[in-house]
Amino acid sequence: MSEPLDLLSHFPPVSDQDWEELIPEDLDWRPIEGLTVRPYYRRGKSTPNHIFKHREWLIRADVEMKDAVRAQLAGADALGFNLPKEKTKLPEDLPIGTIPLFFSGKGATPKLLETLRMRAASKGYAPEELRGSVDISSEYPVCQILDMAKGTRLWTLCISLEPWHEQGATHVQELACALAQLSDLLAEAGSSFATEHLYFTVPVGERYLLDIARLRALRVGAAAVLDAYRVQSQKVNIIGVPSRRYESALDPETHLIRQTLQCVAAILGGCDVVAAPDSDLGLQMQQLMRHEGRLGVAADVAAGAWIIEHMTDALGAASWQLFQQVEQAGGLDRSWDWIEKQIQHARNQRKAAVLSGAEAVVGVNTYLSPEIPDVAPYPNSLAAPLEAIRLRAKALTKKPRVEVRGEHDPWLRRLLSLCSCDIQTQSVNILITKTPTGFTAQNTRGEQASLTSGDPLHLAADQLFRLLDSDAA
Structure with a gap:
């Protein structure tokens, strides 16, 4: 029986220096948001790190309440509603208890949460069958917000990266602000903090690889902050929403393609929930990714991709350094003036x-x-x-x-x-x-x-x- 062919023994290892001396004219170093991005990546530059274990994600259709049933029949796993004002009455056909419902806006109040509890009970659903979120205003004490959700699987304490993103923050600045806000919440809540009701809302933009890395770096950074406060459960819930920072209203077809890439980045980055754009096509887009693209077949498929690992590490290190500066200055509120100047720049x-x-x-x-x-x-x-x-x-x-x-x-x-x-x-x-x-x-x-x-x-x-x-x- 012949010996197996060992091709590697015929080719000695080549160092980075050897490669770069051989092809200097082909090396184009392109920094992104101040991060050094190499023109090529090789084994050994970063260690594969499986950051999250879940494979599937919830496809959330953001609709008006009158369209809730239609969106559910069209294949949405969850429904999102932006309530500009408090609603005194919910539609009778709202699928409370059957699929996760996500409420945001001024109408997402403790009164709404209590209404959901009562409606679920009247339909024979137990409180723990209530899933989704009610983005209760941060005007309430943290412990009170967490207590409101007890007994349910609702997320009520939101850290949204959207305001900083809309103001023009870099990925590093967004991550640092999110970690600083998490630290402030933990300091206020103390040992009673429960991560099962906490979630992050993350706008996913046009920088595909960097957005994947930012989502992974957020999980790593949040886990480190939770560990520092000795919080036992370190589960991090993330909702990915398409960014509107580069929205081209006059080129809707182009923007739909951009949103497709945003959704793929959100999925590969490990979002638990990914919001579909405001159209039936947006819902079908994610269904194609799931059923034909098979994006949910494995967990953290970006792990081991050397450029993703490098960007995850680089974003994590840079954002952690900025976060430490914020903490030394007394927290997010006290340091906001100079952070805002950096974001504006x-x-x-x-x-x-x-x-x-x-x-x-x-x-x-x-x-x-x-x-x-x-x-x-x-x-x-x-x-x-x-x-x-x-x-x-x-x-x-x-x-x-x-x-x-x-x-x-x-x-x-x-x-x-x-x-x-x-x-x-x-x-x-x-x-x-x-x-x-x-x-x-x-x-x-x-x-x-x-x-x-x-x-x-x-x-x-x-x-x-x-x-x-x-x-x-």
Whole structure:
């Protein structure tokens, strides 16, 4: 019988230094949010770490109460309701006790929780059959919020990363703030803290690999904080929701694809619940991931992926360091002023990159759909200023006819696309000429405007529209 072929014995190990000396021109180091990301990863850089054990997740359809039964029949595992005000009466057909129900908003009150208890009892369901969440306001003492949920499987104490995310925080800043808030809650509650009623709401954005790593790092960091306070149960419940920071209202198909990636990141990152976008397609999207993509076939499938492990470790270390600074300053409330300044700085940097086109965002500043629907941009999205330009271009009676002389770079192409310009060589409204510092735009009256490559696209578009308006006057 022949000996098994051992190919590895014929190829000696190669060090990182050997690789990097061999292919220096192919190494492109691209930092993301201040974290060093290597252009390649090899075995041994990080140790595989299985952070969570559950395989399945709940698909939550966020709907209005009148659509609850329809969403349940369509295959939702759970239902989410945003209540802008307190409801005095719940619909009779609301499936209380049969599937998890998640309530948020100003209407998520202790009175609502008591109503759910009474309705469940009237239908013959025991309190422990109540599942989901009631996001009770943090105005109540922590111990009281936890006591309200006793006997049920409802989550009532929420740490939401959404406010920091909407303000423009980096992944590190979001994690550090979440850990600091958890520490504050534990300090207030003392030994009576129960993690079975605690949950995190995490917006999952456009940075696919980093979002997977952030979710994993959150579990590790939260477990470390709970351990420091000697909390026996260290179960961490996480709800993943699609981020609206880059929502492109004028490119809904593109945004649906973006939400697909967000959902995959939430699932691979280990979310217990993943909210479906506001459409039947969003629900079907997750059903495809479960039944055809088989994403629930194994737990923590990202474990062992070297770049994910590296990012998890890097995010965990950086956020823990910032969290320690917050703790030394007296907690989240006392240190909020300087944290807010850091978040504002991060937002300004990212906003400038998006508005100038330095950071490509599909459907926002590049690869735009030619068909523009009649909808209002989401006001908190970084896309809003650029979408206002696109709506302004749509209102024109005719597309601007533009001739470009000389080489035009990606920045100019994005500008002309935003303004719905038609590139022509005859009978043009605007002539654009390359200059050493950028471009000069001139209308048929001879009026000119200087365009500097890399400037905010919406401000450059204002100059083009000014020339067009003057032409039409």
